[in-house]
Amino acid sequence: MSLELHAPDAFPAFPYSPPYGTQIDLMRHLYESIEQKKVTIVESPTGTGKTLTLLCASLTWLADEHNRARKGKMVALGARPDDEEDWVAKQAREQLVRELDDQEQRYRERLAAARRREEELKRKLNARVVKRPRTTISQSASQTEENEDEFLPEDDVQDPEDNLSPAVKALMAKLARGSRGEEEEELTCTKIYYASRTHSQLTQLVPELQRLKFDVKVTDFEPSPPHKLGKRPALALEADSTPPQFTRTVALGSRKQLCINDSLRARSTDLDEACRTLLEEKGDKRCQFLPSLDEEDKMLEFRDAILAAPKDIEDLAKAGRMHEVCPYFGSRRAIKQAELVTLPYNLLLQPSAREALGIDLTDQIVIVDEAHNLISTLLSLLTHRLSLGILSLSFTQVCIYVTKFRNRLSHANMLQLKRLVTFLDALKKAVTAWKETAKTNKEKTQILTVIDLLALLGPKAAAINLLEVVKYLKSSKVARKIANYSDKQAEKNAIADRKGSNDVHKARRSNRGAIPPLHRVEEFLTSLTAINEDGRVCLTLVGEDEVEVKYQLLNPAPGFMDVVESARSVVLAGGTMSPITDVISQLFSGIPRERISTFSCGHIIPSSNLLGMVVTKGPSGQDLHFKADRQNNKAIIIDLGQTIANIVNIAPSGFIVFFPSYQFLNTAKEIWKGSGHLERFGKKKPVFFEPTESTSVDSVMAEYAASVRAGKGALLFAVIGAKLSEGLNFADDLARCVAVVGLPFPNLGSPELQERMKYVKRLDEKMNGTKRPGQKDAAAELFENMCMNAVNQSIGRAIRHKDDWAALILLDKRYAGGAIRGKLPGWIAKEVTVASTFGQAVQGLGAFFRARREK
Incomplete structure (x- = not known):
């Protein structure tokens, strides 16, 4: 039996009847491209219903793929619709159908219950005044107990559970999750990742999604009449008792859009860093909106509330406030069970962001809307700047840190930090020397290859394996540790200089959440590990004494190839993608031509x-x-x-x-x-x-x-x-x-x-x-x-x-x-x-x- 899917002649989920001819053609093209695992570039002018057709075609394929997966399980049992003789096979098939239907029904009912709970919460909140949660005021530097362990790299901190076996740790983790039963096991499914340039563009997606008319899908394998042994038939859903069907959707965003900790937002110069710092705190100092391990049920209930009905990024933030659960981390928990994930470009295109969110694009569908911006976005995301001032500050901070903790750091940590010091010292000297030469020659800019830059640093620095150093910086989180230690020393110095407590408090507040200087260095070093021909280093004299060192990416293709090679199908869509040949030559020159397809809509106007x-x-x-x-x-x-x-x-x-x-x-x-x-x-x-x-x-x-x-x-x-x-x-x-x-x-x-x-x-x-x-x-x-x-x-x-x-x-x-x-x-x-x-x-x-x- 063939399980291949063919593009339908009609799309019943489309809300307007009949669709324009060009809309039908586009939906059929998208359906076939997804099924045939192609990369397709689509040009659909504004006013032609681009968003609606993209959603309708891809979600129709997703629904058909769900049914195909059910059929595949039947075929694995040797079942066929016309199988009238082998009653054992029939019984096995009927039992599997019942199990699958039961599972889906329970899941729909759970999400329906989450919707009811959310509606009840809304009614209660509307009936009373909501008080903001109290925030814990941090102690002054003089009152804080000295604990230098917090400044050590991740692998140098002694874990009290290190003497426990992996089996015991797994058992403890299972007990911490609570006893929600087998049905709460994380269910995964094929999904659509829908990316656009801005959150405002993604917000327009939810109303379009709600216009689609998707009904509860029933498998093509209908159970035969029950066998005389009295086994109950496969679950039949009554129309009036069936919970409403929604596409399980989650919107991903940054902390800037989703953080509901108003106290943290008010005092942080960089919300990402402030949140990461708060995650390391314990007890009352933790963020009150992030449930602890023994409150896992609260997070899972919020996950169900997210998936129960489509929410845009603003709806998600409001839901987080209503449930008093962090929507940033709650949305991450919903990814595995979602069918549609909406996200801005940067979260899709940066490998580090995908890894942090737990996004696995393997065999998934990726739709990039407003894709005329894609090439420029790829080039800018992987272009990094580093000023001489930040470079010098990073070098000083790392040197002070190594001197302070040299007797407490492991050999592996000391090895990597010494390599980092050597490289930063050489880079600082080379950039400073270039600055003096540029001022003399009155040349404000110089372009170098990565190899040329490394040659300027000398053989010792050029021989350092930057890939290992970058990997170490990411895994040890030492950039933030060094920044926190430097901030703490600055506070101590302020107190020693007898500054007023007000000044100390202001200094701490301005530093808290600031981007660690070493993070800028880390980004720049990551750039230097790219292929030599794919980028250039630009040295620019800014004013009299500042130098900007910029890594400029020249080739956008490698940054997108990870997505293309992992995903089942990639759709680039825009109102104006012309000239399409330019997109193909810049992004897909290394892909077999037979895997690439294009579609350009005529406009619907006469x-x-x-x-x-x-x-x-x-x-x-x-x-x-x-x-x-x-x-x-x-x-x-x-x-x-x-x-x-x-x-x-x-x-x-x-x-x-x-x-x-x-x-x-x-x-x-x-x-x-x-x-x-x-x-x-x-x-x-x-x-x-x-x-x-x-x-x-x-x-x-x-x-x-x-x-x-x-x-x-x-x-x-x-x-x-x-x-x-x-x-x-x-x-x-x-x-x-x-x-x-x-x-x-x-x-x-x-x-x-x-x-x-x-x-x-x-x-x-x-x-x-x-x-x-x-x-x-x-x-x-x-x-x-x-x-x-x-x-x-x-x-x-x-x-x-x-x-x-x-x-x-x-x-x-x-x-x-x-x-x-x-x-x-x-x-x-x-x-x-x-x-x-x-x-x-x-x-x-x-x-x-x-x-x-x-x-």
């Missing part, structure tokens, strides 16, 4: 709702060509102002103009003030400019929207890649016309970009050979793709749903070239026309807007 136009000439007849060396030309900018003024005259409602940079926009603004163009714009529509400060964005957007809704229209000047070009929806009248001025190529003067372009060129030549004369090389392709990725994000802001409409105008003659136009999203590229004269452009725009008004 073609008459979109006008895409390249405008190559301005009103004066001169070319619209905004290369960097032309962006200060007064005559060119005045012609651009006249171009925009003509479009403002005919564009209804909201009109957004994107510039390549703040510098170009500010230059144009000043010239237009003198030429009178700003005043002309304002006579037609109120004019707004994207603020450089993030705190002002909301107020500017509110004023812009109010002007549009009041019928005045509005003209908004924004910058590609800044605050308004991504993440904000300009639906309906907020953006009836969007123009992009020029091409936002990245800064070629950046040493980091130059190194990355050299890297991709070398890699491409190694794999495919040298390009022929006149043929674009990989570096030029990368440079162009980075530009078009930014353009695509900006112009995708205008169309947000099936009835929306807008004109998208590209103001630069370079957009008329086939290579550039080919990198626009497919649904836009096929609608783009090229206006050879400005008169032709105005005529086409006027006809489009008139047609929309008539409708």
Whole structure:
């Protein structure tokens, strides 16, 4: 019997009937990709129901996979649906069906009970005033009993249970967990890990999930009539007694989103470090929201409450306060039993984060939404900075620590700490020497390979096995131990200097929870263990005396290959993933091509709702060509102002103009003030400019929207890649016309970009050979793709749903070239026309807007 799954023709769980054809095609593609264990790249424009289709297709496969697993167990027993002769096999099959159904029914009832308990808790909390739990005030340094064991590395602290056998320890752990019975054994299942860039994007997932119509699934192996020996039939669930079916979902987040210890939040500069420090405390000093081992039932009840009904990150934090249990650790306990796990990029992409959370991606489904950000995120997550000041402080702290505890540290600890001291000393001397040379030569930046940097440190430091040192730092947690010891010594010194108790208290509060300097060193050293060609070290002189040492990752692929190789299937989805070839070349060049599939949705709007136009000439007849060396030309900018003024005259409602940079926009603004163009714009529509400060964005957007809704229209000047070009929806009248001025190529003067372009060129030549004369090389392709990725994000802001409409105008003659136009999203590229004269452009725009008004 074949257990292979085939994509269904219909998806009953989809909440809207009938789905659009492109939605059915996308769901079938996703289902097949998951079943065939593929990596797929999906482009689905905003308004096409991307999130809903991703969830519906993947959860439909998950439900079918659950049934397939049941079938597999039947097949293992030798059972077949038409098996009418072998009554022994029938009995074995029926018994297994009953056991599986009983298990699922008990589990559903347990989650239903958790929902009822939570509802009762809500009613009680609403009926009374909730008092904040009292927090324990820590003793002053003078009152605290001296106990230097707390500063020793993890493996140097004597454990009172070390003389117990493993069997006795296991028995004690079992007794500590309580007596919840066999049904409380951790059940694991195939799951979907759904990642996006921000928590706000993930929060939008829960309402979409709740729209899906999943019913209780019944195995295809129906039990035959009961045998005459009187065995009871497999469990039949009555419709009116069946608890409601929910997808077991858990949202993962950082302590910043989930910590409910308000006292700790108020006094900590770094919440992660403060929480880790508190975890090491005992008795009344422990966090009151983290149940101890003898209160395990409380944590398990909270785990069930999390899984009982889908919760976003804010709901999870509220539930933690209601149950008075830490939602950060509670969500981690729910991962094993969850079917859908939502998490931000950093928790999925960093191996250390996955390990800390207990995430095992083996044979699981990974969906990365908003994946147009994935490459830049991978590069930034594995790029680490270390200042000379932090390096010097770390070196001093480690030296003091080794001197103090040398007689109490084991040989293994002393060996690794001595290696660390040697390496830090050599690195500090090399960076200090470079600083003096840079000041003399007036060269502020130097790029080195990892091998070049190690050569500067001398043979003794270069010979140190950094992998062993990094492994030691992680396992021993010595960075935090050294930082805590240094803080304690600082407090003692403050008291010895007879400072007021207030000053000592303030010093302790500011230090508590601060990131240990050695953690920065640890991150940097971890970077240096990567393959030499995959990254570069950049030394930069900052001011007169500070130096920043930065490890810049050049190759995003290795950081994602762990995910791809472990997972059953990986889905990269975004509204605009074009050019898709760029994603494949940067992330998946080492994967067999047959394992990669792509899907690009057409938009659900009719073609008459979109006008895409390249405008190559301005009103004066001169070319619209905004290369960097032309962006200060007064005559060119005045012609651009006249171009925009003509479009403002005919564009209804909201009109957004994107510039390549703040510098170009500010230059144009000043010239237009003198030429009178700003005043002309304002006579037609109120004019707004994207603020450089993030705190002002909301107020500017509110004023812009109010002007549009009041019928005045509005003209908004924004910058590609800044605050308004991504993440904000300009639906309906907020953006009836969007123009992009020029091409936002990245800064070629950046040493980091130059190194990355050299890297991709070398890699491409190694794999495919040298390009022929006149043929674009990989570096030029990368440079162009980075530009078009930014353009695509900006112009995708205008169309947000099936009835929306807008004109998208590209103001630069370079957009008329086939290579550039080919990198626009497919649904836009096929609608783009090229206006050879400005008169032709105005005529086409006027006809489009008139047609929309008539409708």
